[in-house]
Amino acid sequence: MTVTEDTTTTVEPVTVAVIGTGAIGQDLVSKVHRSPVLECALVAGRNRESEGLRHAARLGYPTTSGGIDAILAAPRPFDVVFDATNAMSHAEHWRLLRPLPGTLLIDLTPSRVGQFVVPTVTGTHAPTERNVSLISCGGQASIPVTHALANRFAVQYIEVVSTVASSIAGRATRLNLDEYVATTQHAIAEFSGVRDTKAILNISPAVPPATFRTAIHAIIPDATTDAVRAVVADAARRVRAFARGYEVIACTVTGDQVVVSLEVAADSDVLPRYAGNLDIINSAAILVAEQHAARLGSAAARTGAVR
């Protein structure tokens, strides 16, 4: 969408910066690398020797160990900044980036600061606010289903239990369990209208690592197995449009208790297959950035402005 038919103007690609060089940051860089409309302009970390910065440099992208200060010091603000640091740092990053005109901040941490986005639920339009929260991996995996169930049935309670492989759970994830739980519960409630929600996260050290999984338990008095399966299958099909490894493993209804087990396998150049937790949240983040790029592109086409 960055290419306009008006050949008298040159539309520059949408520039993005990634802050945070853990597994999630590395996968973001590789997904930006794959994207036809996003141009990685800077990858910022704090340790020059980190694997994340080396990976970005190998792909030919500018890197810095200057962290958020380097992002702020850029001569022209980036169109999109991905925050792949931690929930505690995010609020400060937003405070610093907020004054920059035109920068969209996309938050991969469970900070609960920005506008919640779940692609199949909040739609494919560009976000209306300049700070967008991707909630959490468990939120991205479960909310498409919990939202669909709540639309179809009178749901009384929702509980989401996710299990992440230990080898892919970095220090920020481990320190942010409280934020993960609070933000995931809050988002499930917000999108389903069900007040009584619970989120649980397990970290599994099994070897070989198990694929990321999310179990949804719901109390639904009038559910039938066939009706639940149809709703869940439809929701999953829509998620697979952008996260190909998203699968329903089991779906059972016993009395008023519904259990839906989901697995997400990663489709990534850098992540192992089992790291679907990172793949689904990053795929959603890239989708948001691409929608933003499309909006910038069409605005440029309308005005004929050179951005």
Next chain:
Amino acid sequence: MSAVEIHDPTLRDGQHAVRHQLGVAALRGYAEAADAAGIPVVEVGHGNGLGASSLQVGRAAVSDDLMLSTVREALRHSRMGVFMLPGWGTSDDLRKAIAHGADVIRIGVHCTETSLAERHLGFLREAGADAHCVLMMSHMASPHELAEQAALVVGYGARAVGIMDSAGHFLPEDVTERIGAIAGAVDVPVIFHGHNNLGMAVANSVAAARAGAGILDGCARGFGAGAGNTQLEVLVPVLERSGFETGIELYGLLDAAEFAERELMPAPPVTGSLSIVSGLAGVFSGFKPQVLAESRRAGVDPRDVFFELGRRQAIAGQEDLIVDVVAELSTAKAIA
């Protein structure tokens, strides 16, 4: 004689055996009896600890707030203990427990994942609480790894650290080796928490004391998941005969156990066939009620389910795997 401190999680770990359904009268009655016997620490809560009431493991009959205020009121001398699993409970739950007067706060983590406790142990250190850290499913790590992890949590702020034999898998020599390694790596009291799947809980606890453990867990009548925990009223006199002082009064202890048998449980735990299998398979004993229910529904052998869960290295908290394993075994059966 050297001293050992007894920590009694009857009103927390026992909850697994009754699907977390202990009521207020039972909580109050047992806490009063344990207090009268001079048991130093009485732990209370949902079986998986603060904030863990859920469909995944069972919803509690009584809220955390009511459980804690009930037991607090009942204890005059004993200290009140609580338990919390990061990812299940949060710092908010810890804050509330402190406000309710919890004296000993245990953070439980899978034995190789102690970095998950860093934040909460740090929070408890700031709050000045007596923070313990227990490494669960400890048969899944070597003595050396356990010692390394124990040293880490002491660095995070734990004032005591130890292991839970969550699957009841250990033999006494396994315990001696592990407790010895941990005691050599830290300068805080070492905890041992036994399960009785292979009939070894008391013997394992004595081995732990001899290897340097300073805090031992036991439950009245062994009240706990599956084959139960270390039987407290057996453990205490055995420790005394072995030369370890507990400070607990024997008749009071026996009375508390009588109360527990009468008011807390339909029947005391036995080492049933399925508990032996879960001990051999190295799977958390607390999975038993759900394994039984799901296996019956699908017509598969629950023993096969336990061995398959063991093969998948299921850890405590992963009850959602049971449905998958049962479905898979049931499909395999239909094909065969």
